Amino acid sequence: MAELASNTISPARERILEAAERVVGDVGAARMTLDGVAQAAGVSKGGLLYHFPSKESLLGALAKRYVESMTDCVEQAKSGTGETDGRDLKACIVGILAQQPRAKIAGMGAALFAAAANDLTLLEVIRERIAQYTRQIESSDVDFARAAVVSLAIDGLMMRESLRISCFTEEQRERVVQQLLQIADEAYR
Template identity: 40%
Template sequence: MQTRPSRREALLEAAARIVRRDGYEALSLDAVAAEAGLSKGGLLYHFPSKEALVAALVEQLVESFETAHADAAAAGPPGPGAWSRAYVRATLDRPGEEDAVSVAILAAVAMNPALLQPLRQRYSAWNEALRRDGLPGVDAWVVRLAVDGLWLSDLLGFEPPTGKIRSRVVARLLELAGGQP
């Protein structure tokens, strides 16, 4: 039996749907309440401002990625490049259309770049893990930056590779990360 999302989760999902479907300009507390089928008072109980709502979207994005990374790391072989391989998998194996919270980055940048601070802090920790990943030279950096670029290309619709070429790109990134495709 599938459980219903909490009201807070329903509001975050509604906000992500609005930004993805209608753009950041359409994101308002009234629109989110209507999209979620809740009163504005119910929304204000969870998110007293639009900034608080967007900050929660960014935090949800960070938590979701870290869970996916931990799962990918646990499923993969240990050794040099394990962190980078998990980064590839956690970022690129997630269905883009289903990961609606990723629009939080766009909303945060449009609203207030300071709202990205939790993501900046996590990137600092991720880069520390990257430095300890055991790959030669700058390979781990190349993998991380290429994966970030591919993710943004997907998110923004900037002609991301599809089909066989995408599979080949991902396989090459995994090879650079010291693993088998």
């Protein structure tokens, strides 16, 4: 029972993380303060410090939440594709590049990249997830090079959108996504 309790996220912790996402989105990670996050979350600074003893621990939790959010998007897309061939690769395309999570993922991505400029350890959780994904595609029956190209294209598009430097119209972006889905299909032939 104690193990179950340790795996659940308290409502206060969740509120703090949501508030931190908003604050980072508004002022950036470098200018985020614990006082500002506590106020935005409606908790005392002591309450915030109970869950996150430092700004670094809060930013680390945000990085972990970012990876979990992307993983959840992929898992939801995977269950919705109904396909077997190319399912994992297509789920990455649909799950990460879909309209719904796009704004949240892009906003958090920009904030984390900015924070990582001062603290590269924040990228460790992202690096671990990328390494895990690379091992998955390497051990599957997909053409590794094609799958890697799709993965890099997803990363590139996300990076452009996170940094707000993408010049694609919605129609152009959709054509890119459709091309990535086609490449994913071809990777399993």
